[in-house]
Amino acid sequence: MSLDSAVPLPERPEVPDGVSRVPVEPGRGPEVLAQLQAVAALLDEVPEVVHQLGDRQLESLTQVVLRLHGRSAQVAAVVTADAVDRGTVAGSTAANTTQWVARHAAAAGVPVEPAEAKSIAVVAEACREPKNAVIAAAVAQGSCTVSTARAALTNADKVAPVVPSADRGEVLSWFLQLDPSLGVKGVQALTRKILATYASEALSAQDAKLEAVETLTWGTTATGMTRLVAELAPANAAVLKAAITAGSAPRPTTTGGGDPGRGTEVVRDDRTPGKRRADALIELVTAGAKVAAGEVAPVGSAATVLLTVDLKSLTDGIGGAITPTGDMLDAGAARRAACDADLIPAVLGGPSQPLDVSRRERLVTKGLRAAVLIRDGGRTFPGCDRPPGFCEVHHVTPWWAGGTTSLTNSAMLCCRHHQEVHRHGFMAQVRPDGVTWDLTEGRMPGHAHAAA
Template sequence: MVRDDGAGGAGGTEWGLGSHPLLTASTSLTTALAAAHGAIDSGSDPSWLAPAEQGALLESLGRAQASLDALLMRVLPACSGPDSIADDTACRTAADWLAHRQHTRANRLHAASKLGQSLARWPRLAAALASGEITTDHARAAVEALDRLPRSGPDALDPETLDKAETVMLGHCREFTPIQIRTLGARLLEAVAPDVAERLEGERLADEERQARRETTFSMSRTGRGTRRFRGEIPELHASILEAALRAVTNPRRTHLDGGIPYDDSRSCDDATVQDGQRLTDSQRLGQAFCTLVENLRTDRLPVHGGSPVTVVVTITEETLRREATEHGYSGYGTTTGGAPVSVGEARRLGCVHGVRGAVLGGASEVLDLGRKVRLHQGPQRLALELEHPTCQARGCDVPAPWCETHHVTEWAEGGDTSVEDGALFCPHHHHRVHDPTYETRWHDDDTVTFHRRC
């Protein structure tokens, strides 16, 4: 490679424009993107492409975006050291320098730089991101799970186990959404090192629960506009219960928000009712749902343990429950329907004072098969389906299970049974697609469905 004696440096040298491979690549990339925008501006409408070609174009752009993100992650730390652009301009990091040049906040760039440094510990994930095989959000979710694994101290995992963990997370990145990966990542240690997972995870959760109770706060302040502003921090478990309640109330199939505050405040409430919350933002719908919960509190029963319209399921193995019941070590753990991990001690306390339903794996349960006697899925069956499938079973759809409708995999009219085994959950949109003859429905081994328009 050749360095040119540059006039831009003070007595030093700098790379000639285009002579460094990274400069060449970035210049070519900018030129190619300008040509693509110019093609659209000149009338090359992407909608003219056949559906298969549109899919190929979108997938290619997505891979290019991920690859570009990976490149930026690797370049930012390298441009932050001595004799760098950051050092030359007295910026703390290259992320701060670039944020200043782009007139934006540096948070996103700092996060990218940090992720790039973390990916250096997991080379196969880094390579997958660089090739565009996975997205940045997938990589971040996977790295968060991997970095939680013990790599030092008496419980440190050996290199072979860490390599296995990276393989597991890379496989998850190819099949699941980032939100699902975070849920799966919470159980990563159990998957790769079950001999130490339960003890370490139980101890960690017990410590977190104690810390969460100490850090729990709540305050209200008047805004002077007829409202009060809430501020606080609550444990993950209780946040999961609250979210489950709010999502149940904000189900778009319900009409409880009709007549609520329209999104367009310039119109009066009298002539602009809200249908299924479609003209409310998500935060507005949750706010109104919170008010609905408050209005329906059993104030005549407080603080006695009253009935609750929300059921929280804690899943735990029968073996763990029996062992902890006799040993009182409380080192195991379970999970709620909202994905919040719960220690055995917390699960036992909840079972004593709240309406918590336990899904004990390996133990007895309610009748979940009603055969042909009842056409619609009943409460326990619905609960079991939501426990198995937290979102719509259409692949790629993240509509939460409480908003979904139950479906007979084998149609009732064709002799199907009303059971969990023959049941499925679909959001209203995909439930219509299941019954739409213009679409072919394909079931996959992971209990998800894809749709393809028939020719």
């Protein structure tokens, strides 16, 4: 009999709503579900009874609620992974796992941010794969937040190729051993540290891509304020943060007008930290605008940045440098900063022994900067049109390679071309009347091993 023949097929059995298509196994599952539903109902009563609790009870309640808050996302990922395995998600009308999670959150009457629903779905799907068993176990045991798990999964794909001696499970374990309080930021910082150690070229290339897509936008809020939104690569962000932090310290004032006969009183600066940072940014922009307009002489140094870097990283260009805020910069960025930023270099050798801290004679003095400006008239890179106030003094033969801080070893470059010179290893010939650039890559001393 052919398949084309009319064969009576049995009708598809109807499955009532709420009845699982998967055989139910005996156990405490139904009991746990019922108790959790009761707990969810009790949570709605908390706002009405919280005032009836003593201080110790209030602290206990806070701990319980926060445990439920953090643990529920982890358990949601475990449950969602099971729903994907069973085919429950595929059999629903949801377009994907993220939508399935969001729909059930909405049905429960609890608003869930789209990003949180996405994280639960991503982790749930990843935990089904044997290669991610380490993360699956950590989420199930409650030792890893969903956000950290997602970051670890993403960054493991970046780290594994550059550390071939470690399998994926070992890489994931590195992230899970971090202090949980570091969260996603800790995972990202460890990733950059590993890349700086084992694949400085990859880290520099990654940062070059980030620099190419940096953005700064602004828009008007409902209150009439203007909101600035900037996305900056690590090296540029470090300079901006250092400059704003330096100018945002509290500035207390004194009363009495300096008259010895009158009592003086110190009045604290009552500006919020956010307001102080905003004021510092405006001061920086105002000062820069005056320089660009030619109202003041641009002879000052760049922002002061404290970088901790070992001597091998600085000389060989392998590894990275760390800012006080924990940001990891690739060796190329550290080398660029060593040219004209008011860098306080904490150069380390051996077992983290400081070799050279704040060797100020390396820095370009105001007099030398003025002389370079007079000679170069601003930027020297071919085709650059940036005004002098937007330029930095570059050591043509790098400081770490024995170059001196002198007029004959200096050239003005705008920030962007300063980055390009260090990234590609360009060299220049300095003459009494100007600078001529050789755009052959890799001519800079020490660049053969540096990130390109």
